[in-house]
Amino acid sequence: MSCGAEQGIAAGLVAEFLGAYPRLAQPAGATSQCRIATTVLVDRLSAVGQPASAVWVRRHRIVPLGTGVRALEADRHLIVRLGRSFIDVTRRQFDATATHPRWYSSESDLAEHWCEIDDGPVDGRLEDEMWRALPGSSPLEA
Numbered sequence: 001m002s003c004g005a006e007q008g009i010a011a012g013l014v015a016e017f018l019g020a021y022p023r024l025a026q027p028a029g030a031t032s033q034c035r036i037a038t039t040v041l042v043d044r045l046s047a048v049g050q051p052a053s054a055v056w057v058r059r060h061r062i063v064p065l066g067t068g069v070r071a072l073e074a075d076r077h078l079i080v081r082l083g084r085s086f087i088d089v090t091r092r093q094f095d096a097t098a099t100h101p102r103w104y105s106s107e108s109d110l111a112e113h114w115c116e117i118d119d120g121p122v123d124g125r126l127e128d129e130m131w132r133a134l135p136g137s138s139p140l141e142a
Contacts, residue, residue, distance in 0.1 A: 010050050010082055014101060017041050018089065025100050030090040034078040037089050041080055054122045055081045058131070059115035064094040077114070078122070086110050108135045 017040070023029025024037055038054050045052035058076040080087040084106055091102035094113075104110040107117065111134035120130040 010045060013044055013048065014087060017044060018101065024089050025092060027092050027096045030093040034090045038078040038080055041089060045082065051083050053081045054078050056118040056122065057114040057116065061111065061113055061115055110134055111136050
């Protein structure tokens with residue numbers, strides 16, 4: 001199957017998933033839902049052979065403005081890794097005007113919003129975390 005066909009399948013499944021969870025399009029509905037939503041979406045993508053996994057990111061590159069307090073209290077954020085790209089279905093908890101879902105084409109693209117990514121196991125112990133800087137990322141203050 002070609003890369004374009006795989007992306008088309010993934011895009012269709014993501015759209016179907018978001019149709020079942022319309023609250024994720026609203027900032028209040030997306031707040032504190034990253035782990036639940038990401039886990040469900042990874043399971044759905046993996047079930048049809050898509051190379052999906054969950055991955056933690058942390059440290060906002062730019063502090064989001066107009067974000068709810070609960071969203072900023074989290075020390076990390078869970079998103080979907082799909083091959084070399086990433087999907088954030090709860091991005092609107094940090095930015096009410098963000099594209100929904102927010103697709104990132106690469107780690108460099110992901111670095112637009114985040115400084116670090118965890119290469120360790122998603123459900124691992126604290127000692128198993130393997131944080132590394134995303135390419136070209138540096139934290140900025142708002």
